Amino acid sequence: ILSWRKKTLGSDEPKFPGPKQYPIVGRIHDLPRFSMWLKFKEWADEHGPIYETHAMDQTFIIVSDEKIAEELLVKRGHIYSGRPQIRSLIKHKDGPAYSALMDRHDIWKYQRKWAHAAMAEAYKHHFYGHVEKEMKRYLGLLLLDPARFLDYTREYCGRVMSRLAWDDATQGKKNGDSADQTLHCMSVSGPITNTVTPLWSIPSFMNPWYKYEIKRESEQRAWWHNNYKLAKHRMQRGELPNDTWAYRYFEQIHREGKTDYEQSHEEEDFASCMIGFVNLVGVVTISGPLKFFLMAMALHPEWQKKAQDEIDRVCGDLMPTMEDFPNLPTVRACLKETVRWRSGVPLGVPHQAERDDEYRGVKIKKNTIILACEWSLNRVPEKYPDGENFRPERWLDPSWPTYQEPLTRYPNFREGHGMHSFGWGRRTCLGQNIVDDEMFVFGAGTLWGFNSGPKICPLSGKPVPIDTQATNSHVILEPNDFQLTFKPRSEERAKHILEGYQSVIGQLRL
Ligand code: HEM
Numbered sequence: 001i002l003s004w005r006k007k008t009l010g011s012d013e014p015k016f017p018g019p020k021q022y023p024i025v026g027r028i029h030d031l032p033r034f035s036m037w038l039k040f041k042e043w044a045d046e047h048g049p050i051y052e053t054h055a056m057d058q059t060f061i062i063v064s065d066e067k068i069a070e071e072l073l074v075k076r077g078h079i080y081s082g083r084p085q086i087r088s089l090i091k092h093k094d095g096p097a098y099s100a101l102m103d104r105h106d107i108w109k110y111q112r113k114w115a116h117a118a119m120a121e122a123y124k125h126h127f128y129g130h131v132e133k134e135m136k137r138y139l140g141l142l143l144l145d146p147a148r149f150l151d152y153t154r155e156y157c158g159r160v161m162s163r164l165a166w167d168d169a170t171q172g173k174k175n176g177d178s179a180d181q182t183l184h185c186m187s188v189s190g191p192i193t194n195t196v197t198p199l200w201s202i203p204s205f206m207n208p209w210y211k212y213e214i215k216r217e218s219e220q221r222a223w224w225h226n227n228y229k230l231a232k233h234r235m236q237r238g239e240l241p242n243d244t245w246a247y248r249y250f251e252q253i254h255r256e257g258k259t260d261y262e263q264s265h266e267e268e269d270f271a272s273c274m275i276g277f278v279n280l281v282g283v284v285t286i287s288g289p290l291k292f293f294l295m296a297m298a299l300h301p302e303w304q305k306k307a308q309d310e311i312d313r314v315c316g317d318l319m320p321t322m323e324d325f326p327n328l329p330t331v332r333a334c335l336k337e338t339v340r341w342r343s344g345v346p347l348g349v350p351h352q353a354e355r356d357d358e359y360r361g362v363k364i365k366k367n368t369i370i371l372a373c374e375w376s377l378n379r380v381p382e383k384y385p386d387g388e389n390f391r392p393e394r395w396l397d398p399s400w401p402t403y404q405e406p407l408t409r410y411p412n413f414r415e416g417h418g419m420h421s422f423g424w425g426r427r428t429c430l431g432q433n434i435v436d437d438e439m440f441v442f443g444a445g446t447l448w449g450f451n452s453g454p455k456i457c458p459l460s461g462k463p464v465p466i467d468t469q470a471t472n473s474h475v476i477l478e479p480n481d482f483q484l485t486f487k488p489r490s491e492e493r494a495k496h497i498l499e500g501y502q503s504v505i506g507q508l509r510l
Pocket residue numbers: 099100101112115278279281282283285286289339344345348349350351421422423424425426427428429430431432434435
């Protein structure tokens with residue numbers, strides 16, 4: 001208490017504004033574990049675009065202004081690009097398992113550079129048509145069993161990533177489940193040890209959270225390693241397709257002199273974690289926004305209709321592909337608006353100060369956590385008027401501040417306004433290219449094939465209500481389950497969907 005008094009009351013050093021702090025706990029007692037971003041937005045409205053708060057002995061600086069975030073996290077990226085310790089994960093700052101959560105050291109640099117190059121190469125070929133093939137499968141399943149649209153949506157994302165990683169789309173579902181468990185463990189809404197951190201000090205032999213995490217992580221790594229070894233055996237037999245990330249890695253070690261691909265266990269573990277993690281992070285990051293997109297379309301029939309008219313004009317009876325991208329701005333606007341309206345990463349991913357610094361006359365200590373709160377950034381009224389509502393026209397109509405020309409190019413997820421959704425500076429997201437392709441093909445494809453709407457309750461005859469803010473509150477989140485109906489837009493369209501499904505089914509691993 002004395003040290004707290006000295007630190008907070010006794011000091012006359014300039015400080016950022018912020019909510020009143022209490023001894024020891026700071027402000028942890030009234031920070032909700034679920035939808036924490038709402039509280040951060042509330043405090044931003046009260047204390048301004050940069051404010052300070054504490055939880056136990058950790059200092060947080062919460063930023064809700066793009067310019068300030070850029071000044072700190074981009075221009076001073078050499079200071080603010082560390083990652084904080086997530087209490088219930090083990091040694092994630094060292095690696096090699098989770099590159100997004102490592103500190104900035106050689107392992108992180110190597111993995112980031114490698115993943116960036118692999119992603120860029122795949123993007124040049126628009127992911128070799130795998131996104132469209134998986135979409136044809138998805139539409140077929142949606143036609144046959146529409147009630148399971150949420151499962152199929154996540155599986156679509158998992159299958160695309162597993163195909164690209166190891167040529168094994170059958171791992172897609174497991175990929176989604178594994179990502180979900182990992183995200184649970186790293187979120188404030190997850191194990192209580194992430195908030196009541198001293199509980200983590202319970203000796204390991206009687207610490208249930210520690211035991212759980214050891215088991216979860218070792219199972220996940222064994223699964224990644226197994227997929228890696230299976231891919232390697234196929235490489236050795238000349239059967240692994242050259243459009244996989246595993247192939248790219250094996251070819252590289254072959255060039256470096258490992259002509260028979262022999263590696264030590266540690267070397268294999270390193271590579272399998274690197275490929276496994278990129279593969280894993282690409283599942284719920286996309287499936288969350290896609291589920292919200294389906295929700296938004298069902299709740300906004302006027303936008304559903306506008307986008308469908310556009311698709312019919314451009315694509316007729318052919319399922320949309322990436323070639324239609326320039327001609328479908330309304331579809332892209334609905335997707336872009338979904339990610340603004342219901343962020344998949346509403347708190348942003350925390351950055352940590354790697355050394356002491358000073359900003360606007362205020363001292364910022366090493367290890368301070370900086371959060372650029374995406375939920376608040378998406379509601380800055382000057383940039384996003386009527387921010388609480390779903391308004392795709394903000395990307396299509398020149399009278400809105402976020403409009404950009406030409407519409408054959410904007411809006412998209414790789415450039416232009418709203419790129420703060422993908423983070424900052426040296427830690428910026430590596431997935432923007434695949435997000436752009438995968439979300440576009442999905443959005444255009446579902447609208448091309450189906451009319452959707454809220455489920456009608458058979459007893460009351462009224463739409464079953466949807467809570468658009470109910471989520472699992474993970475760092476990267478998905479909405480809680482909700483119900484929709486999907487009807488093929490015509491018999492003819494249903495026939496085309498089935499034909500598309502049949503045309504790819506022989507080429508997919510099921
Ligand atoms: C709409 C979908 C997505 C959103 C909104 C998103 C957002 C983010 C954000 C906010 C960060 C943290 C950046 C920072 O710390 O400043 C991040 C990091 C990252 N993202 Fe994404 N992401 C998405 C999809 C993906 C996909 C599909 C992949 C991979 C296939 C991916 C791979 C990564 C990686 C590897 C990092 C860690 C970068 C690092 O720490 O060096 N993301 N993403």
